Amino acid sequence: MEWSDRNKFNSFNSYKGLTYYKNYKEIMKWMDGESYLPPPVECNLDPYAACNLNCYFCVVQRYIKHHREEIGMSELPADYSHRLIDFLSDWGVRGLCISGGGEPTLHRELPNLINHASEKMDVSLVTNITVMNTELIKSMMYCKWIALSVDAGDRYMYRLIKGKDMFKTVVENIGMLTRERERAKSHVSLCFKFLVLPENQHFIYEACKLAKELGVQDFHARPVDFEREDIEGNKKLDIDIKIVKEQFEKCHEIEDGNFHVYTVTHKFDPEFHVKHDFTRCLATPLVLPILTDGNAYLCVDRKMESKFKLGSCYPDPESILEWWGSDAHRDLIKSVNINECSRCTWSEYNRQISDTVIEDRMDLAFP
């Protein structure tokens, strides 16, 4: 069970992709040679290319630790980010996910960025929640959801896997966040995130109990992807699946109307290793990743890889229109060898496009 039946229409359910059916159809027409590609539904924006933690499993470590010199700007300029958001909103982008590429809350102008963007579109934030101040916490209340990357339920484990002794700060900051949510009567969903690793695999339930005590709305656990070639020491990790699943069940038992549990494994095989149950890369035009230097990439999972660069939107955001939906964009998608990709964020969406648009396996003329 990944989520309770009463909570099946949730943000982590990849069948959500079917609600983008109109986009799927337009993407396929464009892939077949028509000239119009709809704007992405979401922009994934990295405002800051550095981090104050040292997680050994970080998926962007190659980018922020080893290839900093390849990044034109390590911090998105504030005035530019506002112009970019204005353009994206006018273009039709509905969601802005502020993530990393680094820890976004280290960007001093992040509160202004969130405030500005939230007037125009839905905003979400992915953070390690080690940084907190009055302006930031106020702006966070305007987000639709915030993913809190904690991955541990105690100080020892936190320091072991995250490389810094900041568990106490994180717990205090989450407490401040939940209290402010209550005070401000905000609807932001706070999600305690837990990546399952060999070190922490026995402590999932402890972390889930802590999340509930802290007053967040969601607890989300999933296997880590350690099979990416760009992670130091990458390999297939040994996880005791039975132990993990027992804890997942216990986590679901403490779910209630105010606290939801998601144990999301459908993008992995039964042993929690990478699987590809799709044959073509097709869904990337749903989301546009833009990095701190204004360069945009084809896919959230392949950002900062030069061969996946789509183009730049710095200093003029409108320059996106010069390469979005171009022949080069289409050719780049067609050139993707899915076997060179590790865990694919859009795996189920890729499959849905093939099965529902190309093959109409759901006989969509018959509701």
Ligand code: SF4
């Ligand atoms: S991970 Fe690879 S297959 Fe999946 S969407 Fe990205 S580029 Fe395509």
